[in-house]
Amino acid sequence: MKRFLDQKGLSEEEKEIVHSPITTGSIVRSHGFTFIVVFLVAALGFKALINGLYSVGVQQGYAPKQPIAFSHKIHAGQYEIQCQYCHTGVTVGKSATIPSVNVCMNCHNQIKEGAAYDNNTPIQWVRIHNLPDLAYFNHAQHVKVGGIECQTCHGPIQEMDVVRQHSLLTMGWCIDCHRKTDVNSKGNAYYDKLVELHNKSSKSAMKVEDIGGLECAKCHY
Amino acid sequence: MKENTKIYWKGLEQLTNSPDFVKNAHKEFAEAPPEENLDHTRRDFLKMMGFGMSAVALAACEAPIRKAIPYVNKPVDLDPSVANYYASTYTNGGDYCSIVVKTREGRPVKVDGNSLSSVTKGGTSAQVEASVLSLYDNDRLRAPKQAGKNTSWEELDKAVVAKLAEINAAGGQIRIVSNTVLSPSTKAAIEKFKAKYPTTQHVQYDQNSAYGILKANEESFGSAMFPSYDFSKAKVIVSVAADFLNSWGSSIENTKQYALTRDAGEGKNDLSRHYQFEANFSMTGANADYRTQIKPSEEGAVVVALYNEIASAAGRATVSGGVEKNHLKKAAAELWANRGNALVVAGSNDKSVQVLVNGINDMLGSYGTTILPNLPVYFRQGDDAAMANFVTEVEGGKVAGVIFFNCNPVYDHPMGEKLGAALKSVSLSLSTSYKEDETGTLAAFLAPDHHYLEAWNDAEPKKNHFSLAQPAITPIFKTRAAQESFMVWAGESNVDYFEFVKNNWKNRFFKGGNFQSFWDKCLYDGVLELPVEASTVSFSGDVNAAANAIATNYKASAGFELAIYENGTVGNGSQANNPLLQELPEPMTKAVWDHYVLISQKDAATAGITNPESKTRYANVSANGKTVKLPVLIQPGLAQGVLAIAIGYGRTKAGKVADGIGANVYPMISMTNGSLNFSAGEAKFELLDEAYQIAQTQTHHTYMARQTVIKEYTLSEVRENPDLLKTGFAPKVATWLDPEHQVKPGELSMWKGHDYKNHHWGMAIDLNTCTGCAACVVACNVENNVALVGREEVINRREMHWLRIDRYYSSDAPVDDWKGLEEAAENPSVVFQPMLCQHCNNAPCETVCPVAATTHSTEGLNQMTYNRCIGTRYCANNCPYKVRRFNWFKYHDNKQFEKSNVAQTSDIGKMVLNPDVTVRSRGVMEKCSFCVQKIQAGKLTAKKEKRELKDGEVTTACQTACSTGAITFGDMNDENSKISKLLKLRPANPDRPYGIDKIAENPRAYSVLEEIGVKPNIFYLTKIRNKEEAKA
Structure with missing residues (x-):
């Protein structure tokens, strides 16, 4: 050159x-x-x-100090109390519900240190899992119908002394799971027709996304 | 093929194509307001943006701490986020509806009809639907008051009892004034009060009185009652100014029954024929087959003429008087031909008119078939004479103590002003209203009662038909059941109205067995219905005297006459402070937030008034010595020479929402023949120069140059040529193959279509049974947290209603026949068409959204995702049905919308919001979602129970609210669903049973704007009028 x-x-x-x-x-x-x-x-x-x-508003790992040092490690881990014993709403409705104080007093009736119970004032827990108002999430759909373990989203709760947010709780995280997860359709007559139609056209198992699990109005309305 | 050549128009401006109308109609959105109208300039906006960004950045550093607060003792039957339903009873004076209240976390959020009641049969009205918001009225009384200051119940009781004892000792007169009291237990409580204070008299009055009917029945049959009517058995219905679908009698029940006779479904081709003679264009008149305009003074004469026609046919003596009117002879002949299945009703509150109506019904053999005198209804027990007497007594100083029991006569009684002035001289004045209303302001004591949703109560709307009301929420404020107050003042101790009602039921209705299970069942059902013995009546009214009284009392005047009516939105004004009702377009005028005087087209032309796009002028209207100043609105179909004004406006102490709207016309009501007369023979009309714009939605969202919006035929046309329904208007699209090859618009598509494998949601709306009452609109607003934008924003064409009812006038004259059009417009026929998102399978909105915020679901729903929407508004521009609504402002938590949007701007109002539906913010589009939250909830219930979803389990709010069953919603993939059977659906392609294309074989089914081929999931059913000729 x-x-x-x-x-x-x-x-x-x-x-x-x-x-x-x-x-x-x-x-x-x-x-x-x-x-x-x-x-x-x-x-x-x-x-x-x-x-x-x-990541604004994403609070993965958020583990605020609670008004009562309640330990899931002792209750769920050591004593192996079923989650649903306290979180009664989880198979019924949208909220899993934080137990009312009288549920605590079922076991703690000997200790009787519940100031909240005696004064009829509720405990003000700090909310850890905050979904935006525009997203609709229903525990019953996932736990009762889908048969998903609590730990899938909430992590090893039985090992936590202080509860922290285990998952991202972003839409991407939701969608990802809906893509991967098979529908728990066994023995549920609601899904019979869908399964039949799905098996005609596909050999793989029916995922949540195959029956509209990625549609906007499933969670946003 | 005979085509439907009718012309449909929403308002006179559309008929005459006024330039303003054309300009507005061509735009999806009205222009943005000029910048000076905004509070901030562009520079301010940038400053705010800069601040906003940094504020967001700072705020993002640490999320706000949110609290989660559980119960101390969780009630067993209450789970957070799960709705509970309680059967209860709506009563507002004499208005009644058996209801089911939906509560969330202990807050009532929605009211639906109770289908177990044989009186209202699950129907509701706009006012019933809206009443849930009145519970959270910010202007309610928060505690008892004495001399304008808050006090405690103990103090108040002490003072009231001392006053009562003083009056009692002096032998002073005590009056309890109320509207109709439907509750037997309340009456028992009042009896206890009366027993303690024997000079007490209980005076009942009604705003929209039916005293004339009670008196007439007393004269005709010896019993002052309002009988039950059975419209469902009537083949011919003649109504002389009775607005029986809206404000007359048991209107919800009437609507239910009437719809059964208007159902043009297969095998039911025998429609009832409905004649209406009236001055004002009422909603009932709009549903009539033949409507004749008369002046209010002619109501009696029309009834006389009808009587004479039928009497001559029956070979009985005629009476003197009468008037010749269009369709009158025909109506009489048909009534006579269908005797036993005929019904005549009249709206007049004049005893004489009603005696003649009774005489007609007696000759027609209606008693025992269409009229059930053994089954009286108790909605109107008011006694006009006793009330007038009471006011005179107060004025004369003869009354020492007055207790206003949940009523407001200072506002809503014609002699209210006199009463208000005289109240000062009464030693004890007390009001139990839950608000400090016009009467309460003048009362010395305020002892606020609960709202009906907070209280125990019962009702007997119809003989032996009982109804229980149970509280759906703990009282929000320091209120006390008025019945408890009565008993406390009567000296009872340990008063508990709940126990009182329960004991009352135990003593009256319990017939042995386990009382608790009887009570639980009554509470669960909300109603208890006991058999009623059959009985016959014999008519003994003096028809000659009645005819003579009519001739003396009513003279047609040469000038204007005034008709005073109750409209379907704010009604009698007791719920006027409810913005859901204020912003509800009045079924006929489509006006909101405004009060006006209606004038006929001819009179308007004479006076030189036009009101293109609701721009009008004020006028002074005087009658019976009172003058009101109101804007003028031209009402097509109003009788010439008549001015019509609605009651329910002109409130001064209702609260922030209603105060200052319009004028009070109750004082213009006079007494004629011993009862209130809701018309005035002579009225003066004086047009003023002052301009005004009425907020009116009638021309908003108008389609231009479209054909298949409304389809209607007459029964005779269809009988003659049954194919007409299918071929009447069937748009075809030419293809490139050859000129002869034409296909239906839906058959040609660029899309391959998709399959809805599980559900395919669809809706059918029957134009024949839709009466236009608009209960569905209110239900939709409440269910979906729709923002209420207020008068100014409605004028800017920005109302947010997801569901609107288009009211079309129609005329038969061809487009170029101007004279013919004008004539037709004098008395047009009307079609009501509920219009909402059509959930098109080929939705034009979806393809233009740049961010895919509106998409299609696998169940046929057109989904709108607010959080994805960036507000381009392309979708609304591309929507052929004009059903998309844009949030121009942040309506929630915005002080500017405090007056209208109370459900989203005040802490107490927010309690009514449906927690399952997002409250939308500024800059996003919204529209009907087919109540997707209810669909999802229904599906979840089925999944939890591991079964298929049953038809009828999922309902939309509009469908539930509809008293006539005009709206059917369901799964079109389920061949056994009600909608599939109604529409006779079959898949267009047998190989694709789940494909989007479904063909409705019901000949009446059609899609609006079928020619554009968007394949809506909503089908309309053609309106069939029972007319002989098509002419209006």
């Missing part, structure tokens, strides 16, 4: 450019390099910003 250019009748200035050595310094000073660096920094910064914005 250099030789080819030398053969051409170039002016002095042009020759100087052609013969200038390619050094690290010249690369650093070049426009192309500056552009690439600026672009990469901007792109990375932008990505960090987007990730940051996406």
